[in-house]
Amino acid sequence: MLLAEDNPVNVEVARAMLESLGLETHCASNGQEALHAVHEGGWDAVLMDCQMPVMDGFAATGEIRRHEREAGRARTLPVIAITANALQGDREACLAAGMDDYLSKPFTQQQLANVIGRWVALPVLAERHHDDVPEAAPAMAPPRAATIAPTPAPAPPQDDPVDRAALRKIRALSRDAGDVLVQKVVNAYVGDTPRHLQALRQAVDGRDADQLRRIAHSLKSASANIGAARLAVLCRDLEQLGRAGSIDGAASLLADMEREYQSVRQSLHALLEKES
16 A cells, blocks of 8 residues: 655554554655656555645646556556545545545544445455355455545544544554554654644745645644644634635734644643653
8 A cells, every 4th residue: 555645643643554454555755756656566556645745646646647548558546535625626626636535634544444445455354354255255346436425523622632532543553562653653743743833934924825724734634633633623724714815814823823732742741751
C-alpha cells in the first residue's frame, strides 16, 4: 500500500492502521514522490492525501491516470482520496481527478478497512475469516464504481483539551508497542505544530489567504487525530476564512489557537509523564 501524506502525525496514525490490517506500507511525503513510486510499480492501491506540497493529490492522480492511458492500459490502480474536507465540491473534485473512493479525516481503522476492502484483499481479515470460507469459494473482485461516503466529524470534548479516547484508539493499533506508538504520535504532533503556527502567523501577516487555508487544513486533521478537538474546530474556522479568500478575523482566531495549543501540549506531556 502506498500512503501519500505530508503531515507526520497523520503518517504515523495511518501507517499503524494499515500495518495492523496486514498491509505493508510505503510513505510518500508529497504528490511528486507518490507519482515516482507509482511509476516504479508494485502497489495494490494508493491512499492519496488531497492537499500536499510540491504536487497535490489531485494533480498526482491526474498524472497517474494519464500515464495509464498512454501505456494503453485501462484504469487499474485504485486511488483512495484522504482529506480533512467533507464538502460536496471536494468530493466531486476527487472524482474528476480520477480518484476511486474517499475517506474523510479523521477516520477510524474500521472505516479505513471498509474502504480499502472494496478495492484490495486485506490480509488480516482474510486470515481471520479463513476457516469460515469454503476452500473452493472464488474471490470476489472489488467493485470499480466510484463511491463517496463522507465521515461525520467527532464532537469536541467538554473538559480536557485532549480526548483521551483518541489516544486509546491509537494505542490499540499496536498490540505489542501501543505505548511506543502513542509516544511517537505525540512527539510528532508537539514537534510539528509550532512550525504550523509560525507559518500561519506569517500567512496572516502577509495576508495570504490561500496559504492560511492550506496550513490550517493540515493542522486540523493532525489535531483531530491526536484528540485535540477544540483546536481542530479553530483550525476549521481559520481554514474556512482562507477558503473564502479572507483574512478578516484570522489574527484573533490564530491567537485562540496558540492558547489552545499550549493547553493541548501540557495535557499531552502530563499524560506521557503519568504513563512513563
